[in-house]
Amino acid sequence: EIVAAVEKLLSPSGALSGKHALVTAGPTHEPIDPVRYIANRSSGKQGYAIARAAADAGARVTLVSGPVDLPDPPGVNVVRVESAREMLAAVEKALPADIGIFAAAVADWRVAHAGEQKIKKIGDASSALSLIENPDILATLSHRKEGRPPLMVGFAAETEKVIENAQQKLLRKGCDLIVANDVSTATGVMGGDQNTVHLVSAAGVETWPTLSKTEVARKLVERLSDLAGAMPS
Template sequence: MELSGKRILLVISGGIAAYKSLDLIRRLRERGASVRPVMTRAAQEFITPLAVGALSASHVYLDLFSREDEQDVGHIRLARDTDLIVVAPASADLMAKMAHGLADDLASAVLLATDKPVLIAPAMNPKMWAAAPTQRNAKTLKADGIHFIGPMAGEMAESKEAGIGRMAEPLEIVAAAEKLLGGDNRPLAGRTAIVTSGPTHEPIDPVRYIANRSSGKQGHAIAAALAKLGADVTLVSGPVTIPDPAGVKVMHVERADEMLEAVTSRLPADIAVMVAAVADWRVAASADQKIKKQPGEAPAPLVLAENPDILKTVGHHADRPKLVIGFAAETQDVEKNGRAKLERKGADLIVANDVSPETGIMGGDRNSVKIIAPDGIETWPDLGKDEVAQRLAALIAAKLG
């Protein structure tokens, strides 16, 4: 069993979704994990410590100032004597405490004191999830290396409420925990990977920008596939409308220079897969205010400057990853242009594809790629982007031995 012998500290915060934590405990124990629960005061308004203790077969930790539990600095022991901390549900309040380093109860103190991986499953009203403070806190937590699963879209407990805010289902949380704790039986365990995904937006003025049609689906799928094989993955994502993959650290950027800075900040690494469709050009000096159309006058010319070449920078970097893979999105001469890119950028492999409008690849769910290596070209059949990602992750694992 994937979780056999693993120690999981389950933090249950307040919210109607707390009832799902009872099933989550059962599912984790079915797979061989031991579960020690920590409940916030708000969680106890929804489910009882008696029920949690019965299902976990463990003492339930409730109070930061418990004389019995704290006689040996219990919150520090809880924070360190575990393989993974799962927060399910993670309320907006607890996320805010985590993001700001507060430690005024047992749950927040444990989360601040831990040096173990943390997986959180947010659950709250859709308006609370969409609120600017919550989004800022989520961004901070992801940058801090906290892993997310959800929230999911669907019906809320409140009458006639629906949207993004549902806690992930227990089996989804278990799957995310298994990915994080897969250990030595996964071929990329112990390896670090950087993946770029999506487009970049290069501002013309506060309203307009230069971009392309990339959806980020392929890059996000590759990041998830590498994580599933055990890699410690950082995904550097341009502006996309798809959710972050579970079990992956995500850095959100907009411009090419921000993406380059994010990528190089994660070096050294073992693997770099540069999937993002980075804009080749930016406006040399973007306007501070919206450029207004003047009747009878020709539009002001845009003076363009070349963006940094992220793949070439990584391919020739002093801390160059062991394996550097680039993508070549072409509309003609796919193999010829892919080979030229392989040599020019210092990559080990180029994944080339035809993104002409009639293919539907850019923004679609399927892909047809050619793997270009110094010693030859391999053509893959038309596949779903998840399947392309899984094949590429397996190829990476094989090349790294």
């Protein structure tokens, strides 16, 4: 026991060694025509910080990233995509994984028929903007019969009823943990360096103080390491 404790102190970063962590980050871009698209304000900072923290904890990390302006975290395998459908394909290709952390702000909808030429008229634009549902990456993976990562973590970016929406999302998506945050413009979370999160699971709700996104990532990876420690490698 003493040896184990000393080993943990000497190598606190090995808690996820031997594990494969699959992380998504950033927005998705959904094309309207060759030049226009629907986007969202996710900067990717929180997901990139998590990928880095997981790598620091010894995990092999695959980071599937939407379009962001961030450098690849060192030691992380980065796969860059644009749309939700490309993100789902890249995530499925990266399986199997021990932990799935889905921090990307995936567009819920895409344009039904993206134009092959630049749209010139407002009438054509209005009809071009008929929407269809995108695949739900978190729910798709959480509900897989085979190859479901044993620990599935989703994110909920809300602007109202943050915890209530996150609790509903936990049930609807079938994941093990939701990291919920308030992304109202006034909070400055989207694009900013700080985050105030609530961990929502079947066990209850835990609210963390406002921390840097790096600290949120480190604490989250610590928590996931504890949970993953009970899992077979």
